[in-house]
Amino acid sequence: MFKFNEFCDYVEMTLPEVLPERLKGVHIEQHEVEKNNGLVLHSVTVRPEDSNIAPNLYMDKFFERYEEGASIDDLMDEIRDIVVKNLDVPKEFSNVAEEFNHFESIKDKIVMVAVNTERNANLLSQIPHKDREDLSLIYKVMVGKDEEGTATITIRNEHMALWGVDAEQIHELAMANTKEILPVTVRSMNEVMREIFAKDGMDEDMMNIMFEEMPANQQMYIISNKSNVNGAASMFYEDALSELCEKIGTDLYILPSSVHEVIAVSSELGTPDELSQMVREVNGSQVAPEEQLSDHVYKFEAATKKLSLADVSLEELKKAAGAENMSQDAPTEGSRPRKSR
Structure with a gap:
């Protein structure tokens, strides 16, 4: 059974042997890639000679499957197929570097x-x-x-x-x-759920029973973008939030559900502390660490069109972060403080 470093080395050494003849001269190397929220992934990169295209193959997920019992030969076949597919790129990708x-x-x-x-x-x-x-x-x-x-x-x-x-x-x-x-999208939770169940084949009458229309100010609204990827940035478009305020007749609380989307509710549907507690619970149990956006809730004021933290002030957060850094830097029992030079 390989350890992780041995697994990566095996992939790096074996990949040239399983690639088709036309790709035998590729350059293969390992490196680390920092992703969102400090997540570091371990990559094997494949670069053909005289090519700007170099796909990154992240070994972390492959190794998890290997530990769960997947055959190393089957994984190598899958890795080979991914490399071949990514190197046979559409024409519009060929001049990316230039x-x-x-x-x-x-x-x-x-x-x-x-x-x-x-x-x-x-x-x-x-x-x-x-x-x-x-x-x-x-x-x-x-x-x-x-x-x-x-x-x-x-x-x-x-x-x-x-x-x-x-x-x-x-x-x-x-x-x-x-x-x-990536145009902003604002959809009620009812709309999203109806769409999901419709794709699963549920008939219209049953959906009407399950998803009864609610007053606009009692609903949750999912704000994202057309691709539903990295859509949380849509919360910074004031016109979209202003239109939603006008629709429901109140200010908004914004709950950061992930980097891909946020949820907006009427400011009458809870307190900032209650809502931030809900965000923390969801982050802790349902959102992958690399996809988490924040544990805090924001308020959008219709009158001023201003978005700001609702459950805590930015000054308090900076103060808390400074105190935590000081605590981490403090010498522990039995250690010696470093001398300045």
Whole structure:
């Protein structure tokens, strides 16, 4: 039975043997990739000679299946098929690296994604971003899209230097582009549930019984984007939230259910403390750590069109984070404080 490092080494060494003849000259290497909320994945990257395309094969999930009893040979066959499929890329992907060097070629493809500021501190030190309460907006370039999803590249500080632009320019483009490329969607929970059950074949009469119409201010609304991927950034479009306020007749509380979507409710449907407790419980039991957005609740005021933390102030969060860092840096019993030089 392989250990994780041995499993990765085996994949790296064996992959050239199982690839088709036309891919025998690929360059294969291992490296770590930092994802959302500090999650680090271990990748085997495959790059053919004279190619800009280098698919990342994340070993973590494959190793989990190996530990659960999957055959190493079957996994290698699956990995080989993924490599072949990803290297046989559509024509629009073939010039990605060249286009990425030219700002004019990619500026209309820049979109924004919301992440948690504290949990992504290391990543944020390397990329342009805009802080909004306890969240940060980061920016990606959409380099391709097909029936299986979208391919993106995160914009880093070195990219801005290459293009000769600043973070504010990137943000303004992302705000405009995201709204066009990934339009905001606001749907009631009833709508979403009816759609799910309709796909499962439930007839209209039964759905009418199960999902009785409710007053607008008594419903929950899911806010995301057209692709339902990284749609939580839609909460920063004031016009969409304002329209929802007008529809239900109150201010909103925004519950961050994941990086993909948030839930809006009338400000009359609970207190910030009650709602934030619910968010924490859901995050702790139903949302993967890398997909969590925040444990806190936000309020959108219709009159001022202002979005802010509702259950805690930003100052309190910063103070708590500072106290935690001091506690972690304090010497433990039996240790020696480091001398300054």
